[in-house]
Amino acid sequence: QVQLVESGGGLVQAGGSLRLSCAASGRTFSSYAMGWFRQAPGKEREFVASIIWVAGSKIYADSVNGRFTISRDNTKNTVYLQMNSLKPEDTAVYYCAARPKAFTVPAARTDPSNYNSWGQGTQVTVSS
Numbered sequence: 001q002v003q004l005v006e007s008g009g010g011l012v013q014a015g016g017s018l019r020l021s022c023a024a025s026g027r028t029f030s031s032y033a034m035g036w037f038r039q040a041p042g043k044e045r046e047f048v049a050s051i052i053w054v055a056g057s058k059i060y061a062d063s064v065n066g067r068f069t070i071s072r073d074n075t076k077n078t079v080y081l082q083m084n085s086l087k088p089e090d091t092a093v094y095y096c097a098a099r100p101k102a103f104t105v106p107a108a109r110t111d112p113s114n115y116n117s118w119g120q121g122t123q124v125t126v127s128s
Contacts, residue, residue, distance in 0.1 A: 002026050002098045002117040009094060009122030012086055016126070020081040022096030022119060031098040034079040036070060037112055038092035038124075047110035048094070051079060059109055064090075086126045093121040 008020040024031060035050035049060045049070040058070050069082040079096060097115035108114045 002031050002100075004096050004098060004117055004119035006094065006096050006119040006122040009124045011125045011127065014086060014088055014126055014128050016086050017082070017084045018086065018124060019083065020094055020096075020122060020124070022079045022081075024077040024079070024098065031117075032101055033099045033103070033109065034070075034072065035097045035099070035109065035112075035115055036079075036081045036094060037097060038090075038094045039121075040092040043092075045095070045112050047112070049081060050109045059106075061110070083124070086124075088126050088128045090124060091126050092124060094124050095119055095121045 002024050003026040005023045006020060012018050031053055033050055033052050036048040037045050038048050039045040047061050048064055049068055051058045051070045051072055060068060067085045072079045096119045098117040099115045103109050
């Protein structure tokens with residue numbers, strides 16, 4: 001189990017930028033991949049982005065591709081989500097998650113059920 005703490009959320013205007021951080025502690029050696037998910041009121045949790053710790057390979061949801069960038073700093077055990085050109089529909093609680101094992105298939109990276117550790121979430125609100 002890995003302990004995750006998100007930070008960096010806040011209120012921004014449409015078109016603005018925000019950078020989220022997710023600090024990992026505990027059994028960080030068990031983290032194979034990290035993911036960012038978000039959940040808006042009345043909606044299910046949805047995939048945003050993920051990164052493989054060692055390889056650094058990244059994937060994004062179509063809704064954020066080109067606007068968001070996921071990255072990691074192995075020395076700090078921290079993953080980031082740089083969010084640019086924010087839209088009101090990006091408003092949600094953003095969660096980071098960790099998975100200890102490699103994915104069976106590429107599509108598994110977008111499924112929240114395949115992640116074992118979750119942070120408490122950080123609120124991102126984009127006003128119009």
